[in-house]
Amino acid sequence: MPAHYRRLGKSNLKVSSLCLGTMMFGLQTPLAEAANIVASARAHGINFIDTADVYNHGQSxxxxxxxxxxxRHHWVLASKLGNPVSDAVNESNYSRRWLMQETDAILARLQTDYLDILYLHRDY
Structure with a gap:
């Protein structure tokens, strides 16, 4: 079955109607199983992956x-930040320093130099 794609908002990004969520990667979904999931998603035309800095303490x-x-060029990659990852005063609450530091940490963990989408993520 061919994937359906949509333009994301007013951007030029075309994303699959289905997005691969990775909240369980790195914990309940070991790397080998995650590899199969990502490969299957790509084989079925999914091009959109969502993750977050707090998913399994960055392991996702x-x-x-x-x-x-x-x-990397095959994927529209989204991550999120905003939930505290530390108790340190300047490492949460959307301070400029923390936002920049955490964005750099996300890029390093993902082994990429850019994100297509960066969401502010806050659970209440």
């Missing part, structure tokens, strides 16, 4: 960094 992003190596 680390696993994706490994899995997307050499094929």
């Amino acid at each position: 992003e680390k696993d994706l960094g490994v899995l997307l190596a050499g094929q």
Whole structure:
């Protein structure tokens, strides 16, 4: 079955109607199983992956960094930040310093130099 794509908002990004969520990657979904899931998603035309800095303490992003190596250009990659990852005063609450630091950390874990989408993520 061919995938359906939509333009994302007013951007030029075309994303599959289905997005691969990776909240369980790195914990309940080991790397080998995650590799099969990502490969199957791509084979079925899914081009949109969502993750977050807090998913399994960054392990979801680390696993994706490994899995997307050499094929980053095939994916629209979204991550999120905003939930505290530390108790340090200046490492949360959307301070400028923290936003920049955490964005750099996300890019490093994903082994990429850009994100297509960066969401502010806050659970209440």
